[in-house]
Amino acid sequence: MVKSSDGYLWQLVHTERAALARELAALTPEQWHHQSLCGRWDVEDVVAHLTAAASLTQWPWLRSMVMARFQPDVHNQRRLQEHRGNTSAATLERFRAVINSNIAPSSHTSAYLGEVLVHAQDIRRVLGLPHTPSIEASTAVAEFYANRNFAVASRTRVKGLHLSADDGPFSAGTGPRVTGPTIALVMVMAGRWQYLEDLQGHGVEALRSRLESSPA
Structure with a gap:
């Protein structure tokens, strides 16, 4: 953390x-x-x-x-x-x-x-702007989003999935795996389906289905 x-x-x-x-x-x-x-x-x-x-x-x-x-x-x-x-x-x-x-x-x-x-x-x-938020900033937001719904239904979207960053320490949940850059995990928790292409794992299709049924 x-x-x-x-x-x-x-x-x-x-x-x-x-x-x-x-x-x-x-x-x-x-x-x-x-x-x-x-x-x-x-x-x-x-x-x-x-x-x-x-x-x-x-x-x-x-x-x-x-x-x-x-x-x-x-x-x-x-x-x-x-x-x-x-x-x-x-x-x-x-x-x-x-x-x-x-x-x-x-x-x-x-x-x-x-x-x-x-x-x-x-x-x-x-x-196509190049800046990527710091791992520290992205991880703080990812941890918050994974643990509660606040303004966005982030926790609900990833319930029953195991999220794991491949560029930092963030990890949360249990179930089918979803892995990728921390900021991509943040963005899909916020409902941005465009970031699904940056993620891998058996849980991605479940996450895609949830985003299609409940977009941002």
Whole structure:
């Protein structure tokens, strides 16, 4: 199990946000409007969403959810629009402003590290960007996702399967084996079927079936 103190996890969050910001700075206008792996959102939408996630403490988040009648999609879309700039450059500057933010709606820091990792990969996968999150960051999120459902049904998706990273220490569960890079395991737990091609083992087809019946 990786070191998981709150301060250490926030340090990983800051590092991964900074890495994403550096990559975003080199994007073309067309790339900013390329569809991401996150539903109907394009790259700029995802960046605005990450800024929103780093800008709401518990009570403003709860108030926003109440106003959205506890519909997460409505809440997320409203907050995304609030933090999206008039240009992609403005959206990037708003994201840069929260790189070192420790703000979150709850104390589940591993979940908010997961938010950064998953959405960064939602962008990188479609654009072919090279950065891979650190093993420390990916392992912390993988352990959290494998042990509980929080925002995504990650634990449910991998119940009865044995997950094993081939590039780090992460291992969880019992049953048919699913092995591959830690970040690929994180992404399939988050519902991104596109990462199934990076995995091997007898449990992959069961995981594929679950993702087809319950996508992100």
